[in-house]
Amino acid sequence: MNKVWLIIQREYITRVRKRSFLVLTLLTPLGMATIILLPLLLFNLDMETQRILVKDDSGYFGHLKDTTGIYFGFENASLSRDSLESIYEDLGYTAFLYIPKVKPGDPTGLELMAPRQVSMATKYYVESALESSIERINLERLGLDKQELRVRPDIELETGITGKGRMRRAGSAFAATVVGYFMGFAIYVVLLIYGTMVMRGVMEEKNSRIVEVIITSVKPFQLMLGKILGIGAVGLTQFSVWMVLGALVQGLLGLVFAEELQQFRMISQQDGLETGREMERLAKAYSSFGDLPVLRLFAVFSFYFLGGYLLYSALFAAVGSLTNDDGGDGQLYVFPVTLPIILSIILMIFVIQHPNSRLAFWASIIPLSSPIVMPARMPFIGVLNWEVALSMGLLVLGFIASTALAARVYRTGILLYGKKIQPGEVWRWLWHR
Amino acid sequence: MSLTLELRSVSKRFGALEALHAVSMEVAKGAAFGLLGPNGAGKTTLIRLVTGILGPDSGQILLHGQPASGQQSSGIGYMPEERGLYKKMGVQEQLLYLARLKGMKSAEAKLRIKRWLAKLELSDWAGKRIEDLSKGMQQKVQFIATVLHDPGLIILDEPFSGLDPISSNLLSTEIEELRRQGTTVIFSTHRMEQVQELCSDILLLNRGRVVLTGQVANIRDAHKKHLVEVRYRGDTGSLTHPGFEVLEQQSELLLIRLRAPFAGNDLLGLLISRPMEVLSYREILPSLNDIFIQLITENAGHE
Numbered sequence: 001m002n003k004v005w006l007i008i009q010r011e012y013i014t015r016v017r018k019r020s021f022l023v024l025t026l027l028t029p030l031g032m033a034t035i036i037l038l039p040l041l042l043f044n045l046d047m048e049t050q051r052i053l054v055k056d057d058s059g060y061f062g063h064l065k066d067t068t069g070i071y072f073g074f075e076n077a078s079l080s081r082d083s084l085e086s087i088y089e090d091l092g093y094t095a096f097l098y099i100p101k102v103k104p105g106d107p108t109g110l111e112l113m114a115p116r117q118v119s120m121a122t123k124y125y126v127e128s129a130l131e132s133s134i135e136r137i138n139l140e141r142l143g144l145d146k147q148e149l150r151v152r153p154d155i156e157l158e159t160g161i162t163g164k165g166r167m168r169r170a171g172s173a174f175a176a177t178v179v180g181y182f183m184g185f186a187i188y189v190v191l192l193i194y195g196t197m198v199m200r201g202v203m204e205e206k207n208s209r210i211v212e213v214i215i216t217s218v219k220p221f222q223l224m225l226g227k228i229l230g231i232g233a234v235g236l237t238q239f240s241v242w243m244v245l246g247a248l249v250q251g252l253l254g255l256v257f258a259e260e261l262q263q264f265r266m267i268s269q270q271d272g273l274e275t276g277r278e279m280e281r282l283a284k285a286y287s288s289f290g291d292l293p294v295l296r297l298f299a300v301f302s303f304y305f306l307g308g309y310l311l312y313s314a315l316f317a318a319v320g321s322l323t324n325d326d327g328g329d330g331q332l333y334v335f336p337v338t339l340p341i342i343l344s345i346i347l348m349i350f351v352i353q354h355p356n357s358r359l360a361f362w363a364s365i366i367p368l369s370s371p372i373v374m375p376a377r378m379p380f381i382g383v384l385n386w387e388v389a390l391s392m393g394l395l396v397l398g399f400i401a402s403t404a405l406a407a408r409v410y411r412t413g414i415l416l417y418g419k420k421i422q423p424g425e426v427w428r429w430l431w432h433r
Numbered sequence: 434m435s436l437t438l439e440l441r442s443v444s445k446r447f448g449a450l451e452a453l454h455a456v457s458m459e460v461a462k463g464a465a466f467g468l469l470g471p472n473g474a475g476k477t478t479l480i481r482l483v484t485g486i487l488g489p490d491s492g493q494i495l496l497h498g499q500p501a502s503g504q505q506s507s508g509i510g511y512m513p514e515e516r517g518l519y520k521k522m523g524v525q526e527q528l529l530y531l532a533r534l535k536g537m538k539s540a541e542a543k544l545r546i547k548r549w550l551a552k553l554e555l556s557d558w559a560g561k562r563i564e565d566l567s568k569g570m571q572q573k574v575q576f577i578a579t580v581l582h583d584p585g586l587i588i589l590d591e592p593f594s595g596l597d598p599i600s601s602n603l604l605s606t607e608i609e610e611l612r613r614q615g616t617t618v619i620f621s622t623h624r625m626e627q628v629q630e631l632c633s634d635i636l637l638l639n640r641g642r643v644v645l646t647g648q649v650a651n652i653r654d655a656h657k658k659h660l661v662e663v664r665y666r667g668d669t670g671s672l673t674h675p676g677f678e679v680l681e682q683q684s685e686l687l688l689i690r691l692r693a694p695f696a697g698n699d700l701l702g703l704l705i706s707r708p709m710e711v712l713s714y715r716e717i718l719p720s721l722n723d724i725f726i727q728l729i730t731e732n733a734g735h736e
Contacts, residue, residue: 003534006530006533006534007534010530014519014521014522204519205517208517208518208519208520209513209515209516209517210517210518210519211517212486212511212513212515212517213511213512213513213517213531213578213579214531214534215486216484216485216486216509216511217531217534217535217536218534415481415486417515428448
């Protein structure tokens with residue numbers, strides 16, 4: 001075991017001290033933050049301004065509500081449509097809105113013209129400003145007050161957990177979905193990134209022939225195990241750093257953009273009742289994450305993280321041992337290993353929508369798909385139950401079996417050079433002594 | 434005479450392919466042993482059996498008189514033909530890793546690494562990565578990795594391929610030195626002239642079977658064609674004689690095949706009696722290369 005420990009150390013240290021590891025580990029969270037923030041930053045930096053001249057022949061719209069970057073003007077109303085349309089640019093406007101003689105119940109034939117095509121956002125905003133105005137006019141015509149009326153009020157269901165032998169508590173479908181997606185997707189990424197890393201490590205050793213020197217000192221199984229565990233430790237390190245950095249970045253963003261968020265909230269409130277309720281709902285959704293058993297979820301997530309990694313990295317190691325110098329032949333074997341991972345993520349998307357279906361049950365029990373599907377499903381079904389226990393037990397058996405089978409392929413594969421390895425041959429290595 | 438390595442009727446199959454068939458061999462302690470054979474003869478399989486990477490289907494392998502168990506591999510140093518080192522690792526770091534995998538203590542290993550690097554003029558490169566070294570230097574590092582743990586048996590697969598003459602010389606000096614200290618060396622190679630020069634004993638494999646084994650001198654003697662080369666000055670006179678046949682005669686050179694029981698001394702006696710001066714007399718032994726080719730082609734003919 002002492003030798004396995006030496007191998008683990010080498011695999012870990014040579015990877016962690018690489019510059020590319022440092023860069024990737026530090027830059028990934030920053031990159032993610034940038035992707036999220038960049039649109040927001042650009043939005044603040046530079047927004048186009050539309051000054052729209054309105055010619056209102058209907059006489060209903062004495063006023064349209066401005067917003068940031070879109071302003072309406074009603075000057076020179078006495079001039080004809082044609083004249084205004086030919087001089088609106090000279091008056092300092094960027095667009096021309098024409099409202100013909102319409103009835104409030106049937107506003108058709110309105111035109112928004114500009115020297116350059118206006119954006120969708122501008123079009124939508126102008127439409128909604130017009131609609132709000134007409135709504136107000138229509139309500140006034142009927143002698144109704146919008147605030148009191150609420151013809152179609154918004155309904156928000158409270159969801160929760162109750163039933164035989166269950167403690168009644170709140171539970172948010174939204175929070176479960178978000179957390180489920182995150183956990184399933186994170187494990188999907190882990191399996192692919194670190195699985196491929198194991199495969200490439202094995203290929204490097206085989207193709208540089210160092211493996212021949214090393215297996216005069218250690219058993220092939222020890223070498224494979226050391227590599228898998230060493231790279232697993234690299235993965236844990238990287239993931240921990242990402243978690244910590246992610247939390248830090250989130251905290252920082254909150255501080256830096258506190259002012260913007262406050263502004264946004266104020267604008268929304270001015271916009272009226274609808275958006276105010278939207279905000280309230282968002283805030284509630286945010287706080288509903290607290291209803292989830294976060295620590296227990298995290299513990300079990302870690303279990304599937306490790307179990308899934310051990311199961312698949314052994315298979316990836318076997319695949320690496322089957323490649324030859326050109327690396328071409330290996331492709332044939334990479335596919336059968338990545339296929340179940342990709343199928344799992346597709347299954348996961350279905351399972352999150354139908355977490356109590358029979359398919360969801362089986363997909364989260366079978367060890368090939370359970371590392372991705374079960375963590376995604378757990379926020380819905382809870383952590384402490386027999387399904388999770390069964391799935392975890394089977395995953396342990398699964399990775400023991402995959403490691404044993406992979407070792408049989410690996411120990412023969414790493415020593416075979418220069419010839420294409422046929423699937424039939426691999427099949428024989430698996431089942432014969 | 435104590436044996437470092439002994440194989441008793443060792444066989445190994447891979448599916449339908451019989452890689453080794455009843456191979457027996459004995460390598461004495463301190464010997465320089467040549468393992469020969471064309472590609473696919475079974476050399477690599479034999480080495481892998483000895484190093485414990487593979488197990489034999491039948492037969493016995495004894496290392497230092499003990500049945501090989503795979504655990505004694507720390508007593509073997511193996512340098513594969515296709516050299517292998519981690520390209521991104523430093524020289525010193527890599528040697529230390531390999532030494533510790535062989536079970537050496539860190540402090541001891543560091544000391545020996547330093548000594549060996551100095552010996553092979555690599556001290557300045559200790560901190561460099563393998564990929565920054567020339568091919569010849571990489572091979573020297575590979576050699577150090579092979580002998581660092583002071584194994585009783587080292588197995589070198591084509592040790593001189595790709596080395597410039599100076600490095601090649603340096604390496605053979607070091608190998609000689611190790612041998613004088615009692616290390617047994619097995620060379621696996623195609624290069625016959627080197628075997629002839631370096632090895633006292635050989636084993637020739639072809640298609641998994643032993644074609645020829647024994648001491649180099651004895652083998653060459655056994656395969657000799659009774660050819661002699663004589664350099665002379667003067668007049669030879671008529672050279673028709675039942676005891677020998679002149680294959681070629683030039684102004685100062687004779688190539689002669691002796692017919693037993695007529696021997697070298699008889700020929701010399703005859704020549705000295707003539708009005709000529711014998712400048713040199715040399716028995717022409719077949720090179721291992723000739724024997725090798727002859728045996729392998731004969732072998733193929735029997736199939």
